[in-house]
Amino acid sequence: MYVDDAYELYQQLSSLNLLQESPPFWWPNYGSFEVVLGVILTQNSQWHRVECSLENLRSQSLCTLESIQSCPIEMLCDAIRPSGLYNTKAQYMKALALNISREFGSFETFSNIVTREWLLQQQGIGKESADAILCYACRRGEMVVDRYTHRLLVALGYEFESYDALKEWCEQLHVNVDETQLPQVYAEFHGMIVEYMKQHANRQNINIIF
DNA sequence: GGCCAGGTGTAAA
């Protein structure tokens, strides 16, 4: 089996009802500052560990732009320990919160006007994290691609020479979608890919399901 | 015990 383009893949995945159990737009608390923290926490980590860290942060009211900045670094490290790489991630989270405050004043303003370029200048924010923040925290029509996406497309017979090339392939589906729907479509497209790959992670020939 | 997870930064070649 192969797919001709991103829209066909999107339709195939949609027919599998992969997001039945997921929150709207797939990412928990879509459109909030908490997503920014979750994006950093999920780097080279597993989501159920990220959920542990987020639960710690929530229980200590540390999911706001303000509280992260004033929170002692040791306390932050402690809260996010379950998801690993906690020293670097705690620094990244604090620095990013500080910069968002200084540059934009509020999360709302940040999410309305921040650019990919600005995010990429921040310590600890690479292309995938920048896109994830734009897509799931800022409600933008921006596709996120990750290891799962790459692995799936390779299994379907495609090759890409860079992150951006893979992202562009996925974003080709925009020609089939109303522009106002793109934030939701990209958010769910990436979500469906992750859910699909989680289900079939140990399957050698993942294309046999189609 | 080694490998990996919803990556990124840095230093060496």
Next chain:
DNA sequence: TTTACACATGGC
């Protein structure tokens, strides 16, 4: 410009 390694935890 590419490659290798560190960052850290916990489940398999």
